[in-house]
Amino acid sequence: MNTRQLTELAQQLRVDSVRASAAAGSGHPTSSMSAADLMAVLLAHHLRYDFERPAHPANDRFVLSKGHASPLLYAAYKAAGAINETELLTFRKLGSRLEGHPTPRRLPWVETATGSLGQGLPVGVGIALAGQRLDRTGYRVWVLCGDSELAEGSVWEAAEHAGYEHLDNLIAIVDVNRLGQRGPTRHGHDLDAYARRFKAFDWHTVEVDGHDIEAIDRAFAEAESTAGQPTVILARTLKGKGVAAVQDREGQHGKPLPDADEAIAELGGVRDLRVEVQGPPAARMLHAVQGGHLELPRYDLGDEVPTRDAYGQALAALGNARGDVVALDGEVGDSTRSEYFGKEHPERYFECYIAEQQMVAAAVGMAARGWVPYASTFAAFLTRAHDFVRMASISGSGINLVGSHAGCAIGQDGPSQMGLEDLAMFRSVYDSTVLYPCDANQTARLVASMAGREGIRYLRTSRGKTPVIYGPTEEFPIGGSKVLRASHEDRLTVVAAGGTVHEALKAADALARQGVRVRVIDLYSVKPVDRETLREAADRTGCLLTVEDHREEGGLGDAVLDAFLDGRPVPRLVRLAVRTMPGSATPEEQLHAAGIDAESIAASARLLVEHAVVP
Template identity: 75%
Template structure:
């Protein structure tokens, strides 16, 4: 099938049937999967592949390739059937679907070179697609289109409507959403079933162009795609009424068939007309020059004097602006708190690379994933507490092999009077649990600036935790802070206890160390600014010398600094005595000093804990 001309109705119908047959065969070979969800969207996929998608499968990195996101990732047999029709997956590989070691996983991931992002957690494809469309329109300045195929069930997800509003507001006419309205979800009918007008009203409210179409009328679908491409200054939602299990009478529009192979796959394939071997020459992307590499040099980072008091959030914003000057591939996303996170300092110097996502944290992180998939280095920032609502997007970002930096400001009880709703107390645990993540918690301005620059060259999800209040500068501007490192701030051969802290508690630990020294109890103080990975050597040396570690963190005791330290001794070596000071109470409103004291993580509490420990353990 040549796509240099418009395929006719018969050819498109045949291709749709082939995609259905291959979805049935793949799920049957696996003994699991979602063939009926694939069958409903087969005609939509056939028309897209044969007539509208512009893609060079031999060059997935081609700058002008259209982007295709299968948001309804459970319908992966359909996507893999498309790849077979395009000639990049053969029949033998198609039948390895869901097997150990196969590239054709139950839900798509970038293990396949033509898959930009992982899907399967519903409601994420459109938000990520918005990020890609923003890149195309505002950064790449290339004519590629972003196509997102989603199901009607996932339109119940709030993230869809965060994305819809963002796309409408940004006039993303390079974005087309194809909604497979097949009426049935996992357990029964969807909220609006096949009421296409109900969905259309909602998208139009967000300033989208909408097209309602019979999703099995290939000529009507073709016309809808053309209409979308011709629509200016508005994204298009194509609302396609379809039948789940289309083409096999025993499963068509029938409840209870979701996520199951067809009962009689052989009979179903016969009913669909048998296997086919149609090959599609997918339309090549338009000629486009690969964008010139963005400038990339060493940033002239801000420099702070020893003893000066500077909030690490302020240093973050100033360093980020400097990084943006040195590196043209850095972009910043804000959740409408840029004046607090200080990301606004980047916006003032590099407005063309700054994206305001408003109070929509899921959309902010999804857009960052989309931008990263297009080769940009996103820094996304909001309050640490508000990142918890977007954890699923972080989890999926890791599966997508995304590379991005997330900053959580206003962490811990140290923020003071705003109270517990604004306090990030679970964020270290959340980010440490993300596969392949890096977690950094600087304690002073120079350290923060250095780590901002270091994260630009990292991989995976990098998290930087910043503090609201001003803290003393402890390190000189030329000090190095390698990821995975730690700094020993106090030490002697006679140390009896080791204090391990990060961020705001480093300063409390130093005050406590001075008080303890005066009373004849020398202690070692470690600034564990890299919470993941940790500096195991420094911690193990301290444990061997002192035999006792006290961790102090402005975070819940579960999953944070204490757990990171404890894991260093999980290899069978002798475990040192480990005492954890963390936020165990439910804070109210109080000054930062009162908050630290009430949580028993201030200098006085640390001092009292070490004295009691020394008397009970060290001198006994």
């Protein structure tokens, strides 16, 4: 397309953005209009993409980080022939693929869900890392950002990581339209303020008039030819460009134009231009799944092994069997034990340093390219990345997250290092899987099982050594549990997971010596939970006592309670959990102070039995 045709295409994108938002009665047309020239040039001259084959290995990847500007994206899809006029006007309506913010659950051309600002560039870094170090098919990653979201710290985690990794296949386009939701942005139209920041992270920067078609074209070409550095194109634009009633005016964010018909006329009327998007070069995927036999590590009964050690060893073994498994870590690989994978498969190991948001975002980006990521850090630190986990779920992303050093049992390091909220956090995520193994063989099996699951998978590991109580051939189906103590004389059931399983077993043995029989369930699958086994235990013993190295809210106790929320009578349920603010102490002292050690379990059980009605 020549300059005049590109100008017409940009006007069409503006008009269609206005029309879609008007039909919906909501949306963000002014945020779309500012970036229309940028999108027109990218679509017609620089993007290499086959809309008929969105999974083509050499397709460029496009991420709309400013996801509220979805009318612009959908207008571009229409111009490329991916959707038609009728579908465009279903924007934001019930059942439409064209949601207010785009998601890959609905549209095959969307890489990742956006709308929580500051996430598109971090995910783009993950996709670019996959392209540079894993796929190696030469695709570029284009990320269209808004200027408001550059206030998010996650953007600068991404900027530093991209610069450090020399991701010259990554091109960020910042639509600097000066206005945010409630008024001017921090830096307004000061392009140099943004350029200084990106240059500090070793980016190549290009400043451009975002409404000058020829200048935009040259800027994109410069970005494509830049080697050894990621490029950011800082484009000065006007929000609501082309319609005098809203152009560069405050108070127009997130609402249809006041008079859509008048605006469309001012923009030159409805058009139906079609763009022949350049196709990608021929390429083939280089990471077909290896068919090697999985040889998980095996541990002998009675051995004392930290579950974090078993995680690292099992992950390394999984990497031997599957060439699509990758590992990421937040600069604690010596503690999480992901370094075991890194030593055996350095080409598939990614050090993300202490930037948990970027680590999870990179995992999402790699999963979008077909890889199976395992990302690990301390369980406590994953709380920093909760919004990225939430958005990964909205994307339908398949990622494995592993939190080590869980609970107060880590001991002297104190509460800042203790994951005490992680089970609640991950249980609340849509369609998530939450696993909490108690021994090494169980951990190894669950690590392997995670790879075949959909959605967000979370595994909680422990710092200290725990006895091996299961043989290496034992099976642990997700959604299951293990009954470790049971008799016809059981007076109550103790439900535990992870480290508290061993405390529960000690308590059960001590109680048995006193003539009190209790059932013990290892609820290693916290979500989905084994409702059948829990209900049978409740029927048999009449009372359930849950014990967890976690806060009372949202963890194991709530998971057990969920098994009885179908209208049936709820059994007597008592919870032991960490209700205090721990300090520094030995692991044994921590468990006792929290009331979740064997002695506390036994005392609570005796008290309950004294007041329970024997079934």
